[in-house]
Amino acid sequence: MEKIKLFLVDDHSLFRRGLKNLLNEMGEFEVVGEVSNPLEAFNLVGKLEVDIVLLDVNMPEMNGVQAIQQLRKLNPAIRILMLTISQDNQDLIGAINNGANGYVLKNTEPEILKNSILQVYNGNSVLSPEITTEILNTIRRTQQDKTKNILTEREIDVLRCLAKGNTTSNISNILFISENTVKTHIRHIMEKMEVKNRAEAVAKGAQLGFF
Amino acid sequence: MEKIKLFLVDDHSLFRRGLKNLLNEMGEFEVVGEVSNPLEAFNLVGKLEVDIVLLDVNMPEMNGVQAIQQLRKLNPAIRILMLTISQDNQDLIGAINNGANGYVLKNTEPEILKNSILQVYNGNSVLSPEITTEILNTIRRTQQDKTKNILTEREIDVLRCLAKGNTTSNISNILFISENTVKTHIRHIMEKMEVKNRAEAVAKGAQLGFF
DNA sequence: ATTGAGGGTGATTAATAAATCATCCTATCG
C-alpha cells in the first residue's frame, strides 16, 4: 500500500536527518523532502506530492506558525503537524488559529509520533499530552473571563452583599444607593443568570466564581 | 508497585462489568468501586481511596458533567476522566469547564484507554482524537467570533471598500457619509489593528477574515 | 501653483448601556 508522504521543515539539519531515517524505517511513511525554513518549503510543497508537513515553530528566517496559512494556500489538501519544543501558549494558539492539524512536542516517543501522524492522515487532530493540558486550561481561563463579564461591577457589588445575607435595606445603606436601585440591580442579576429569586442568584454566583 | 485505584460510574451494568475485568487484567489498575449513577458515587468517593473516577456523561438520574465539581469537592485530589459516547460540544465544554481531567470516547482501543488513564494519573489531560479535533474547531470558532467583534459594522463597511481599491472620496460616495467621516473610521481601524497605514490595514483585514 | 490623496488631531451628535429611582403588589410576621 502507498506510503504517507511527509515533508520536514526544521532548521536543525541533524534533527531532520535523524527524523527522516526514523520515519522512513517505520514503513508507513516516505519523507519526500526536507528544508531548513518555511521560505524554502513554499517553493516545494506546491510542486511535490505531500500529505503532511512536519513543521517546527521557532526558525530563524520565518516562524512556523506564520507559515501555516501560506502552506495551506499552496496546497489546500495538505495537512500540517507542528513538531516543536515550544510549549508557549501564544505559539500554540497561533498554530491552532492558523489551521494546524496537530501540535506535538519533540520529546514524544517515536511510536506516539507514528500514531500521531496516522491520526492526522486520517483527518483527526492530535496534541501532545502536555499540550492538551495547556489547551484545556486555556479554555477554562477563557470561560472564566467570559463569565466575569456577565455582570457589571455594580451588580457584582450587590450580589456579594446578598451573599453575605444582607437585605435590600442593608445593601442600600452599604452602597449609598436607594432600596429601589438595589432592587433593580437584583432584577438584572436574576435576569442575566436566568434564576427566579435572590437565593438562586447567590447559588449561581458561587458556582460562577463571583465569591 | 501500587496499583492505580479506579472508580467506575456508568449506568450500564454490563459495560461496567466488562470494563472492570479489562482494567483489572491490565495489571496497573485496581477497580475499587463501581456505581450506576453519580448520586451513589457521592456516598463513596469521599470514603474510598480513589485516584481516578471514570465517569459517563449521560445517566438517568444525574448528568456526569454536573457531578464533576461535587466529586472534586468530596475528594480534592481526585482525578476525573470522562468515558462516554457523547461527542456533543456542550457536554464536552461543560466537562472541561467543570474541571474534568480528560474526555475519552467509548470506541477507544483498550491499549489507548490504558495510556489515557496513565497520562491522567501523571497529571496530564487526555482527549480522544475526535474530541481533540472538536476542541480545536471550537477554539477556532471562538477566535473568529472574537476577531469579528474588533471592528464595528461601519468600520467593516469602510475596510471592505478599501480592500476593493476605493479612495476616501469614492467610499464617501458609496456609503453616503462625508470624506472626513471615512477618514475617522480608517483612523480607528488602523488603531485597532495596530498598523501604520491603510494598505497594512487591508492586509490585516484579509488575514483576520473580514474578506 | 493647484489639485488630489492620505494622515493627524479634535469636536459634536446620536445611540446604547449602566446606574439610578418611583410606584404598586403580595406574603409573612408580630
Add this chain to the structure above:
DNA sequence: CGATAGGATGATTTATTAATCACCCTCAAT
C-alpha cells in the same frame, strides 16, 4: 392591622460608545 421584605413593572438620568464631521498638514503629480 401595620411593618418589613421581596418581587414586578416602568421611568429618568448619567456615562460610555459609535458615528458623524471639520480643519490642518504633507507629499506627489500635473
